[in-house]
Amino acid sequence: MNENKANINWYPGHMAKTKRLISENLNLIDVVYEVIDARMPYSSKIKDINNYIKDKPKVLIMTKIDLCDLKETNKWIKYYEGLGYKVVGVDLEHNKNVFKIIDVTNELMEDYNKKREDKGMIKRKTRVLIVGIPNAGKSTLINRLVGKKAVVVGNKPGVTKALSWIRINDELELLDTPGILWPKLDNEIVAFNLASLTAIKEEILPIFEVVNYILNTLYKYYPEVLKERYGIEQLDEDIILTFDKIGKRRGCLMRGGEIDYDKVMMIVINDLKDGIIKNITFDRYDNFEI
Numbered sequence: 001m002n003e004n005k006a007n008i009n010w011y012p013g014h015m016a017k018t019k020r021l022i023s024e025n026l027n028l029i030d031v032v033y034e035v036i037d038a039r040m041p042y043s044s045k046i047k048d049i050n051n052y053i054k055d056k057p058k059v060l061i062m063t064k065i066d067l068c069d070l071k072e073t074n075k076w077i078k079y080y081e082g083l084g085y086k087v088v089g090v091d092l093e094h095n096k097n098v099f100k101i102i103d104v105t106n107e108l109m110e111d112y113n114k115k116r117e118d119k120g121m122i123k124r125k126t127r128v129l130i131v132g133i134p135n136a137g138k139s140t141l142i143n144r145l146v147g148k149k150a151v152v153v154g155n156k157p158g159v160t161k162a163l164s165w166i167r168i169n170d171e172l173e174l175l176d177t178p179g180i181l182w183p184k185l186d187n188e189i190v191a192f193n194l195a196s197l198t199a200i201k202e203e204i205l206p207i208f209e210v211v212n213y214i215l216n217t218l219y220k221y222y223p224e225v226l227k228e229r230y231g232i233e234q235l236d237e238d239i240i241l242t243f244d245k246i247g248k249r250r251g252c253l254m255r256g257g258e259i260d261y262d263k264v265m266m267i268v269i270n271d272l273k274d275g276i277i278k279n280i281t282f283d284r285y286d287n288f289e290i
């Protein structure tokens, strides 16, 4: 893959602004929910997060468990637990394990609440900040916890535009925030994982390179998916030939019978985006140098 695709300086002003607003609100916060995508437990974790959420108690929430390869993702769960994180995996599509988060939050607040009680003070609402990369499922998580559609969600990065407080019940209040990244996407694998799994907009990286990366990654770790979905047993040395095969199989033909490559690329991108291709984890613990 092309070396100079790394070091992508893509850090829009609204992300810097969100970070500033988070810092300004930090003194109101008791607990932080750091939301990451179970299909990329390393790539989707904000690299400089400790710089601005300091030492607040944290819960690491892995969304999209229903779409991941649990065998691989479990290795990352163990890794993060080993670092001292409280990790909760959730499937927000089917509302699984969501209330485990509340139990963990209550555990984190137990000492603090006990101290208040001992001093004769009334129990205070727990205020939680939710942070994570774009499209990780932060707002969906809030809707699940509140039990109705309280905030706007969408299957593309950049849906939430402003910070907003949502009351869950008398004991819990959540601060939803827009997705953020870190200033330099200097690790090529991380950048391509983010693009492949809908955390950064398609146009940030060349779409051809992204699709090439997706096909190569599937071929390396999940060859059966390529076979089932696209009838491909082996990638061609010239990836265009593989595009041709996908195009023929999926009827992406232009007038005159030529392959419509834009359509082929969108089919692959959308198969991941829509969760049609699942049971996949692109970050491989065994191959990573952290």
Ligand SMILES: Nc1nc2c(ncn2[C@@H]2O[C@H](COP(=O)(O)OP(=O)(O)OP(=O)(O)O)[C@@H](O)[C@H]2O)c(=O)[nH]1
Pocket: 063, 064, 065, 066, 067, 090, 091, 092, 093, 094, 132, 133, 134, 135, 136, 137, 138, 139, 140, 141, 152, 153, 154, 155, 156, 157, 158, 159, 160, 161, 177, 178, 179, 180, 275
């Ligand atoms: N299959 C599946 N889809 C999920 C899960 N969690 C979130 N999604 C989907 O992921 C997409 C993004 O959800 P949002 O809640 O809008 O993401 P966000 O983190 O708030 O994104 P921004 O506001 O853009 O930063 C939506 O299409 C959700 O339905 C999950 O656990 N499983």
Ligand SMILES: [Mg+2]
Pocket: 138, 139, 140, 152, 153, 159, 160, 177, 178, 179
């Ligand atoms: Mg959102």
